[in-house]
Amino acid sequence: MSSEGSFPADRPATSNGTGAEQLQHVVDLYGVMAYGELSAFERFSSDARFSPTLKDRADLGRLAVVEFGHFELVSAELARLGVDVQVAMAPFQASIDAFHERTRPGDWYESLMKAYVTDAVSGDFYRAIADRLDPDTRALVSRIKENEDQLTLLTTRLRRALEHDERLASRLALWGRRLVGEALTQAQRIGIERAFLGALLGLDDPAAQQTVTAELFAELTRNHSRRMNALGLTA
Incomplete structure (x- = not known):
């Protein structure tokens, strides 16, 4: 799915830190994405078993396969950078696991809504960041977070x-x-914990970072409202 809003990706970026520091921030981005994709695979696999129909079971199983494919894509890119995917994911495991524990669904329909909301928010978040990075990173993030088919299936x-x-x-x-x-709070928490949000946005001025971050999260909220409206629900 392409970006739904108008977050200003063309805002000029500044140099922030050494090349090694920038590489570590990209590794962090890939690490959190990899664990997110692995977790999504696990969730869809589990939800498929409790589906009310065989069609639902097959549909969610298909989504699980897609998510695992995304995990493998990130793993391969990390390997190309000389980083083990398990090492890259480890700093984010506790935080992401805690998020899923706080948002444990009460039934199958709440599980669908969780995928509909949180996966879309995270996709918007990572694409907005990647729009300010190098073309190769931007292309990989876009490929992994392209979720139009998933969104259409869940919406229907x-x-x-x-x-x-x-x-x-x-x-x-x-x-x-x-x-x-919870999803927006989690995105902020991850950015703060690893201090990579400002670096990936290319900003070393705290005031500019605060402004751009506020614009980003406002756009995430607007996109969420549009998706809820597509279901006939109030955000």
Whole structure:
């Protein structure tokens, strides 16, 4: 899926740190993405087992395969950089696991909504950052976070479930609001923990970094609102 908003990727970047430091920040970006893709594979695989129909089971199984393919793409790029994927993922494991524990779904439909919200938010987040990086990194992130097919499948399935069930619609609207809050907080936390958000944005001025970060998160929120509207739900 292409970026839905107008986050200013063309804002001039400044040099921030040495080449080795910049490389480490890119490795961190790949590390957090790799663990996110591996976690998504695990979630879809688990959710598939509890699907209400065989078609749902096959659809989620297909999404799980795609996510694992993305994990392998990031692993290969890290290997090209001379970094073991397990080493790159390790700093983010506790934080991402804690996020998933805080947002444990109550049923299969909440699992679908979690994928619909959090995977889309993370995709927007990483693509916005990658738009300010070198062409090769930008292309890889775009390839991994291109999720139009996934979004279409989840949108169609959720719409069908919500069409004649007002109670489910009310519950999932509330769940979606909680999820986006947790997802945005998680994105901020990861950026702060590894101090790579400002570096990847190419900004060494704290005031400029704060402004661009605020613009980024405002755009993430607007994109989320559009996706919830596509389901007929209030963000």
